[in-house]
Amino acid sequence: EADIYQTPRYLVIGTGKKITLECSQTMGHDKMYWYQQDPGMELHLIHYSYGVNSTEKGDLSSESTVSRIRTEHFPLTLESARPSHTSQYLCASSEFAGDTGELFFGEGSRLTVL
Amino acid sequence: KNQVEQSPQSLIILEGKNCTLQCNYTVSPFSNLRWYKQDTGRGPVSLTIMTFSENTKSNGRYTATLDADTKQSSLHITASQLSDSASYICVVREAGNRDDKIIFGKGTRLHILP
Numbered sequence: 001e002a003d004i005y006q007t008p009r010y011l012v013i014g015t016g017k018k019i020t021l022e023c024s025q026t027m028g029h030d031k032m033y034w035y036q037q038d039p040g041m042e043l044h045l046i047h048y049s050y051g052v053n054s055t056e057k058g059d060l061s062s063e064s065t066v067s068r069i070r071t072e073h074f075p076l077t078l079e080s081a082r083p084s085h086t087s088q089y090l091c092a093s094s095e096f097a098g099d100t101g102e103l104f105f106g107e108g109s110r111l112t113v114l
Numbered sequence: 115k116n117q118v119e120q121s122p123q124s125l126i127i128l129e130g131k132n133c134t135l136q137c138n139y140t141v142s143p144f145s146n147l148r149w150y151k152q153d154t155g156r157g158p159v160s161l162t163i164m165t166f167s168e169n170t171k172s173n174g175r176y177t178a179t180l181d182a183d184t185k186q187s188s189l190h191i192t193a194s195q196l197s198d199s200a201s202y203i204c205v206v207r208e209a210g211n212r213d214d215k216i217i218f219g220k221g222t223r224l225h226i227l228p
Contacts, residue, residue, distance in 0.1 A: 042220040043158075043203075090157050101146055101207040101216065105157025 003027050006091050006106035013081055014114050021076045021109045023091030032074040033103070035090040036060060043090065049074060081113045116141040118206050118219035126225045131194055135222045137187040137204030145209035149178055149189045152201045152221070161189070161202075191224075199226045 004025040013019055025032065030051045035043040035058075045058030049068040063085070064078050074093075078085055088110045092103040118139045127133050139147070146165045150158035162171050164180040164187060171178050175198075177190045191198055204219040 040223070043218050045216075088155075092157070102148065102160050102163065103150075103158070103205075103216070105159070108155065108157050110155070 004091065004093055004104050004106045006089075006109050008109060009107060010110050010112075012112045012114065015080075015082055017081050017113075019078050019081055019111070021089055021091075021111070023074045023076070023106055024072050025074075025093045025104070026072060027093060027104065028071065029093035029095055029104070030071065031094045032068065033092045033094075034058070034064075034066060034074070034076050035092065036062065037088045037090055037108075039088070047076065081111070083113045086111060086113050116206075116208060116215065116217050118204055118217045120202075120204050120219040120222050122222060123220070124223040124225070126227060127194055129194055129196055129226050129228050132190065132192050133194060133224065134191075135189045135202050135204075135224070137189070137219055139185050139187070139204070139206045139217070139219075141185075141206040141208050141217055143209040144182065144185075145207040147180060147187050147207075148205045149176070149187075150203040150205055152203060154200070158203055194226050196226050196228060199224060 007022045032049045034047040036046050037043045044060035046060050046062040047066040049055050055066050064076050088108050090108045091106040121136045148163045149161045152158040162173050162178040175192045180187045201221040201223050203221040206217050208215040
């Protein structure tokens with residue numbers, strides 16, 4: 001079982017609120033990722049990181065921001081949530097060098113913005 | 115453009131029956147292909163990994179095949195169980211430097227009926 005944790009699992013908030021989705025992993029993985037997934041749809045990469053102080057934007061444009069101050073922690077922040085941000089957000093991690101590319105996913109954070 | 119196409123989009127079978135899911139890709143250069151299982155509301159979990167030189171790999175009742183020449187993979191599920199109801203996602207990793215890309219298919223939603 002993967003040691004990667006996301007909180008909260010479910011969040012319902014009003015428009016304009018600031019939210020932070022937490023993601024932590026205890027596997028010592030250098031690479032971490034945030035994916036956005038609408039119901040029944042594919043995963044879209046919105047942010048990734050190669051390690052501490054590294055953050056990159058993914059294929060899908062997102063108004064969210066991320067930080068990587070510690071290896072094990074990769075939080076995602078929305079400064080002003082809107083209904084269009086309603087989605088499931090999945091955090092993942094993988095080893096960096098010489099890996100075969102297995103992504104270990106958290107359980108996801110389902111965000112609903114009213 | 116690197117793409118991963120899966121078929122069928124959805125599938126309904128009776129418990130105990132076998133089924134085969136298909137994945138076609140155009141990713142090049144190819145590194146590996148993984149099948150993930152995603153239960154509703156959860157994060158995906160890796161089932162199998164196929165590298166260029168591998169043709170068949172089994173994981174319990176799951177058997178994956180890879181034809182690197184035709185760029186096709188399949189996931190065969192034997193003697194299906196109710197717990198097999200999930201989305202199955204084909205994920206192909208593009209070989210390269212540290213910016214190796216991971217391309218997701220849209221998944222096949224499998225429903226097992228009792």
